[in-house]
Amino acid sequence: DIVFEVVCPSIPGYGFSEAPHKTGFDSVCAARIFHKLMRRLGYQQFYAHGGDWGWLVTSNMAQLEPRIIKGLHVNFAPPSTLGLPLALSLMFGWWFPRLFGFTDMDIQRLYPCMEKLVKESVAESGYMHIQATKPDTVGRALNDSPVGLAAYILEKFSTWTCHDFRDLEDGGLTRKFTLDDLLTNVMIYWTSGCIVSSMRFYKENFGKGLDQPHSKMPVHVPT
Template sequence: MLLEIFLTLALGTIVYLFFSRKKEETLPIEEGWWGKGQKPVSEEDATVRPFKVETTEEELNDLFRRLDQARFTEPLEDSCFHYGFNSVYLRKVVAYWRSQFNWKKQVEVLNKFPQFKTKIEGLDVHFVHVKPPCLPEGRSAKPLLMVHGWPGSVYEFYKIIPLLTDPASHGLNDEHIFEVICPSIPGYGFSEASHKKGFNSVSAACIFYKLMRRLGFHEFYAQGGDWGWLICTNLAQIAPNHVKGLHLNVVSVTNIRFTQLLSILLGSYFPGLFGFQDEDVRRMFPFLQKGFYRILMESGYAHIQATKPDTVGCGLNDSPVGLAAYILEKFSTWTEPEFRKLEDGGLERKFSLDDLLTNIMLYWVSGCIVPAMRFYKENIGKGIGTQKHEKMSVRVPTGVASFPNEIVHTPRSWAQQKYVNIISFNFMPRGGHFAAFEEPELLAADIQQFVGKVEKKELWREKGK
């Protein structure tokens, strides 16, 4: 009798632990309302409407007036970009913006890809949706959601989209052809900002999941860097049965364990003990210089935006020159930290002024800099490592493209503590934080090989049944 009771209790405990563990592995899909006022009783309009970027002469004239009236402060001698954006070069950027930059031509570039809007949870969500121009007979396109971050926009993906939707025409491997969906995070670009507090990465992930389902996709791939990393990670935690694969060009872990702290102290002496490769050691050590000091030097903006975004945002929303300096400084240092030593910040070594200013204009004409900055407060304001999703693992097949000039390097051994099913982790030969914008060919190739591995595993699984 006692044995039967013991076995029953043991079995019950095992069943409880099994189901409770399974339950914890999935984030709940939120049913939020981020629009103005109370949620209406009537069902939300799910229409997907075509959208085009348009600006008026009045808006452009206002911009030109502000550019003409800009005030500049002389930089310190030989300061280059060590104190932030150098105003000598800023004058050149503003002069180009005022006299040579052709926004109307760039609007045509922006509108070359189909764009749409649709209402989700009270917000007008903007997205770019590009289908392959042609598909070989018997082939189907793989849906790929690509999510940007700050201070970027959907424009970051304009050079990589053709490489994914029409790889053969660009001399690339066309084993996998993609149908690409690039939404603007609510509060960025032409996606309506939340009217209520609390809109964070999980909220955005829920909206993007609903967007993909509304577009008819039952399974899809997700790719992201910067905030796109976190939103896509949350998406994989919300809908692991719908996200076939998760590809990231930024990886970060918020729950630091004792072994990680120990690896920071001893990893350069005993790399194998902590699963470090030679490239990990090269990128991470000496840690005070390449890890801690670099984070300290590059994170001031994040502290401001995670605490009082509206204060700084007021000035940036009123001054196009201030907005450009604030954003473009990140495109300099986050692309190559050594660019601090250059008076022009090395910006035109990797990007054209037309591309950089197009991204700035998306922030200016939409007036979105303040809600874009608020996203930091909503995600970090409650403390790092305190949210449920930060403590949960990700079991969706994951691929990581690790670029050498990323702000923080996360070795595979660290990443695997959260992303437990990493099937591809590649050290990229060059590039920084804005991977799709700076190195579209490298990123496209890595996405291709990652999806190939996922598809092969899926095929083996099907054959094994």
């Protein structure tokens, strides 16, 4: 039989994990803290999984101490840096596919997806821009209103579950989740008051720019 233990920490500033006391707390800082946590718990080696911000934190963990991370699994893997060649190929590959090494099949598969991706990114990324630039402004307002906080959080449960739910009067919230599940998520933010500190994590990461040293570092562990 295979026996394993799951350690599922919250990023400092999320849920009931104490918020950082200093500015500059980004994904690399979180990665260092999680390594310290695992050492204190007695783990010499372990596997790591991450999604959303966890993708970046666990990737940083693998970059920092590759001999400790036996394997890395992520369910969200955007390109760490776009780079000029990639940007040019995406912008002009439709008109000059051979110049950028695209086949006809590449064009058929890539550009309908890119068009949809761009449209959806523009339509659904407003929260990210707010949190990456003005986290305290919107966060203070949400901490003052449980209804406002619920609306802000649950809107994502609707649109990120199924884009068609945007057209439903109730957002289709209970088609995939129970009210208990939804309210439990909201109450974690409300009772801990962590919405501001969780939003600051966006600012600390995006505020330093997307071209950070770790974005160019390879991940050597099995991924």
